Amino acid sequence: MSDLPGHARVVIIGGGVVGVSALYHLARAGWTDCVLLEKNELTAGSTWHAAGNVPTFSTSWSLMNMQRYSTELYRGLGAAVDYPMNYHVTGSIRLGHSDERMQEFARARGMGLSQGMALEILTPDEIKAKYPFIETHDLKGALYDPADGDIDPAQLTQALAKGARDLGATIARFCPATGVSRE
Numbered sequence: 001m002s003d004l005p006g007h008a009r010v011v012i013i014g015g016g017v018v019g020v021s022a023l024y025h026l027a028r029a030g031w032t033d034c035v036l037l038e039k040n041e042l043t044a045g046s047t048w049h050a051a052g053n054v055p056t057f058s059t060s061w062s063l064m065n066m067q068r069y070s071t072e073l074y075r076g077l078g079a080a081v082d083y084p085m086n087y088h089v090t091g092s093i094r095l096g097h098s099d100e101r102m103q104e105f106a107r108a109r110g111m112g113l114s115q116g117m118a119l120e121i122l123t124p125d126e127i128k129a130k131y132p133f134i135e136t137h138d139l140k141g142a143l144y145d146p147a148d149g150d151i152d153p154a155q156l157t158q159a160l161a162k163g164a165r166d167l168g169a170t171i172a173r174f175c176p177a178t179g180v181s182r183e
Contacts, residue, residue, distance in 0.1 A: 004172055008035040013177045015040075016047035017157045023169050024160040032168030039176035042161055043154045050153040054087070056119075056145055057094060059104060061111055068115050071147045074156065081163035085155045092148035093127060096140045105143035112145075120144040 009031055012019045015038025023036045058064040078085035096102040112119040122144050124136035
């Protein structure tokens, strides 16, 4: 490919949502001399059949922080890069059937509150008030997260790709990486 630059600060191999997100974030940080190589079309790997869930629940501080960041990014990404996206913030409840699970929810809620999230612990009656068709007879409670949602992974990837390109990064489709050398 003659349109590939002869030098790149970073070369990313793989044009799924993770690779394209890395490229977008590098470009946003001012690293525009970066290249992404994809052997096929963007999202042709595992991204095209991903479920598209956007949860924030985790028992790991760093994972929860990344997931929280993602929900904030996705809310404004379509407008920021001028690319239409289907991102739905639906909220979620995680059901707790045991005291141990409720303890785990309390810990997650504490981490979430420290990160500015609006997580709530619900009693069975509060669950029923939010979701009237649910059976709560065997539940101890639930963790409610109003920020959970879903997104179209292919649209997300294309939006991130457009943003990266607009910032000056290069994406080469149908360009398999056949070797790596560093000088």
